[in-house]
Amino acid sequence: MAANAPPMTATDSLSQAVKANIIHNQEYLLQGSVLDSAVEVLLHRLRGLCDNVDAGPETFDDQEVCFILRDPNQQALPSMLRVRKALDARDMPYQLRYIGQADGEKNRPTVLRSVLDIACSGMLFEFLNELGCRIEYEYSVKGYMFRKGRMKITVAKVFKIPQSSMAPEPISQSYLVELSVLAPTGQDAIGEDMRAFADQLRPLVQLDKIDYKRLSHMAVT
Amino acid sequence: MGVTILQQYPVPENKTGTFVIDLLTKRLLALGATQQGQFLVDCESYLSLPQMGPTKTVHVLHNSEQPASVFSILESGSKNIHVVADSLFDLLMMKLSNIYTSKKQTKMESKGTRLELGDFCVKLGSVTMNQSFKGVLIEVEYRPCVMANAVWGLLREFLQGLLGPSVPVQPPQHFLSRMNEIYTPIDTIYQYLEHFSAFRKSTGLRSAV
Numbered sequence: 001m002a003a004n005a006p007p008m009t010a011t012d013s014l015s016q017a018v019k020a021n022i023i024h025n026q027e028y029l030l031q032g033s034v035l036d037s038a039v040e041v042l043l044h045r046l047r048g049l050c051d052n053v054d055a056g057p058e059t060f061d062d063q064e065v066c067f068i069l070r071d072p073n074q075q076a077l078p079s080m081l082r083v084r085k086a087l088d089a090r091d092m093p094y095q096l097r098y099i100g101q102a103d104g105e106k107n108r109p110t111v112l113r114s115v116l117d118i119a120c121s122g123m124l125f126e127f128l129n130e131l132g133c134r135i136e137y138e139y140s141v142k143g144y145m146f147r148k149g150r151m152k153i154t155v156a157k158v159f160k161i162p163q164s165s166m167a168p169e170p171i172s173q174s175y176l177v178e179l180s181v182l183a184p185t186g187q188d189a190i191g192e193d194m195r196a197f198a199d200q201l202r203p204l205v206q207l208d209k210i211d212y213k214r215l216s217h218m219a220v221t
Numbered sequence: 222m223g224v225t226i227l228q229q230y231p232v233p234e235n236k237t238g239t240f241v242i243d244l245l246t247k248r249l250l251a252l253g254a255t256q257q258g259q260f261l262v263d264c265e266s267y268l269s270l271p272q273m274g275p276t277k278t279v280h281v282l283h284n285s286e287q288p289a290s291v292f293s294i295l296e297s298g299s300k301n302i303h304v305v306a307d308s309l310f311d312l313l314m315m316k317l318s319n320i321y322t323s324k325k326q327t328k329m330e331s332k333g334t335r336l337e338l339g340d341f342c343v344k345l346g347s348v349t350m351n352q353s354f355k356g357v358l359i360e361v362e363y364r365p366c367v368m369a370n371a372v373w374g375l376l377r378e379f380l381q382g383l384l385g386p387s388v389p390v391q392p393p394q395h396f397l398s399r400m401n402e403i404y405t406p407i408d409t410i411y412q413y414l415e416h417f418s419a420f421r422k423s424t425g426l427r428s429a430v
Contacts, residue, residue, distance in 0.1 A: 069320065118313060
């Protein structure tokens, strides 16, 4: 009788999910930016192109803390872990995100990197600190989210975390625009769809692959 | 979800774990309990590399009662820090395997029958470490109440009646500072970890409480 069968171990059910390739662990990503003065036009265009027209775009206001976990043997590249906390919905769980290295394939239309998104509650910051992670930097990000099928488009402003109760100070005079899809391994066709969508926004914002290797050599202030 | 208490049942000499579990199942069925499926709690521990400084242990536990959650407790010196995450947390631990290595030979499991008796839910678990039998753990949950202080007397009476006078029933270590707080699933996990750690340390069957 199924009801009396011993429950499957969590490890077994997870490895089944891995085998069936249903875990969304790959992120296809394009990024760009738009000046503050032009953002209204872009938002208007996105409202016309995206799915959630009736309700209008969803807003978000998140704080993100970026951690790094170094391999003491220095054989592997450091692991990047990011924690996101919604400032406008404080009872929501933390979002812990593991970000792997981008694959670096030149012919691919988008950046492709492995990603794990994990909802967490509890003492996550203390946990990561004790685990050996170090905070690299933190910022808050506030803006709008749109959807187009499986694609997620965010237009958001990045702020420095204020030291006291002052208003957060924007990092630049522009908005960060990201177009991303989380998908299981091997769904490369989505990259083409994203390119096609990015082309429709082309006159307003140029969404592109950002070469992280080049950025990592620049000093972060 | 109510208050849960986890109690070890010492297996008498020249008796098997199966014998003890059969005996307790019969007692519960005679009281009018009904069998409601099976349960499983498991725990795998990961150790940090020696180059990282003082050893830290990450215990990752799963409970079939909360099948979508992964419970993780980081033991660092005398401090315990917990995180409750969704099931992809296990994949994250695999990604960190170059820093935190799994001690597969100490993987613990408690599994067995889940019985319901009125407001109580009783789980009779046979504990194994890496497939070898280590002892018996009994979990009793009183579901209508979430405050340990209000229900501890009732739970003790129930357990004492079920296990007989030879087994002393004490409040678990983890309860002492949390008697007046709202009980959550992580409190059950802390109790399992406490017992699993004691089972790991003991050689052969664990007799005393």
